[in-house]
């Protein structure tokens with residue numbers, strides 16, 4: 001029996017199918033990401049699981065119990081909202097204690113668990129502060145502590161890191177994963193950032209206009225995308241002409257292409273432009289195969305200047321063909 | 328914090344002076360020993376204050392007014408809180424109409440209301456009833472509370488309430504522990520505005536108060552139409568003094584900023 005099961009879940013707003021026939025099984029302890037472009041129904045799906053949006057059709061089962069229409073305050077789930085949603089008139093400690101208070105946990109036990117949860121997110125020193133006295137990343141961590149302190153069976157995170165700067169974001173992703181592994185809570189995270197989905201999840205659920213289009217491990221989603229749309233959504237890709245007259249389109253990722261001295265590869269190409277990304281160089285090239293994007297590790301050797309003629313090479317094993325008729 | 332320019336300081340000083348000048352003058356006049364409305368010279372006297380307390384009906388009307396304003400402001404806010412919650416949150420047909428209905432007393436002249444209510448009270452035998460007088464005040468002051476509360480509630484992040492629900496709080500607990508504290512500045516500000524408007528109301532009250540329910544402003548108006556002596560100034564000075572004392576006391580106990588403006 002799966003831990004959480006979404007069974008043909010739908011939410012329609014009049015003619016708008018915000019979520020359409022979504023089915024998903026989540027195992028205990030799994031970290032799942034809902035990934036997709038803006039407006040594809042990620043938040044709506046999460047809100048149905050949380051109980052703030054009523055499903056039009058389909059069922060939600062948590063540990064075998066049907067919770068499709070159960071009131072939100074009986075589900076006992078931990079939720080981290082995109083806007084943090086901290087209680088502005090309560091201190092950090094009171095924010096975190098609120099859920100325990102609702103569970104009628106006695107005072108001493110409450111204090112102990114609040115302290116423990118705040119230590120887990122490295123905020124023990126800020127227990128007496130008000131949310132307005134905290135930075136964005138600290139508020140984020142209070143929200144997380146408030147959600148996990150009630151020991152929910154399921155943690156729902158709606159773009160929890162979207163308001164953070166790149167550095168803090170990476171640190172928080174790491175922290176999120178560590179905390180999730182320490183506590184072992186089954187987690188569903190909504191994001192539209194593929195790097196974030198890849199770095200923290202066990203499996204990625206790709207959504208597109210209300211429907212699930214692929215469920216796989218991050219590696220599989222990147223290496224074997226189910227459609228050209230997904231391929232382009234999770235990374236850059238180059239189209240190669242079919243090998244035979246009626247053969248399928250072939251794709252190759254920019255980092256799988258190598259640049260060699262002119263004449264020594266499979267096809268010559270001219271550097272149109274180059275971009276320095278720190279650890280990598282990104283090249284735009286023009287070749288008889290069409291325009292190409294290539295990513296090369298910055299190994300310290302000088303980069304190819306625009307106008308230089310180089311040769312493209314690749315390993316045939318890294319070529320991908322996409323399922324017929326996919327878009 | 329940006330510093331105020333000298334022009335801004337001058338401007339604000341002038342505005343405050345302009346607003347305070349009448350109050351200061353009336354308080355000064357209250358201390359005159361003369362029989363006419365005049366500024367006291369070197370001789371200050373308390374005779375007009377003594378005279379006020381020789382008129383027990385003034386004291387009674389003052390207490391009437393206090394009660395009336397307290398009761399009607401509380402009822403008005405009690406109505407306005409759920410009504411503005413429904414208007415700002417709800418998604419039902421007739422929301423706009425409801426808002427219009429609650430705010431409509433603002434555009435009806437109090438004179439017209441007074442005449443209409445006078446007839447109604449006579450018909451249903453409500454003349455001299457404190458309850459009906461309070462209800463009439465509730466009608467005219469509720470819009471002020473509504474305006475403030477709707478302003479406090481729009482742009483309020485509902486996910487905070489959702490967070491409380493998800494932590495297991497009942498709807499009642501969410502309202503008591505989360506919603507109410509967050510809209511408290513709107514509630515207390517609305518109550519105060521209602522209180523002041525009720526305390527101050529003359530035009531309508533003239534028609535519908537009876538001797539037993541007469542309010543201070545009506546009493547003052549009636550007294551002033553008969554005789555103009557500095558006793559009116561003394562009554563005004565007493566009201567000003569009491570208001571200032573209450574404001575100071577509240578500020579000491581609660582901090583007016585916190586209650587009226589909120590913590591952010």
Ligand SMILES: Nc1ncnc2c1ncn2[C@@H]1O[C@H](COP(=O)(O)OP(=O)(O)OP(=O)(O)O)[C@@H](O)[C@H]1O
Pocket residue numbers: 013016017018019036037038039040041042043044045192
């Ligand atoms: N209350 C509503 N009434 C009508 N349509 C709605 C409502 N809520 C959401 N929608 C529509 O449902 C679709 C999915 O919305 P949802 O908020 O789930 O998107 P999302 O994937 O979370 O997007 P984002 O990444 O921008 O947050 C959108 O097209 C949206 O316009």
Ligand SMILES: [Mg+2]
Pocket residue numbers: 042043044
């Ligand atoms: Mg969303």
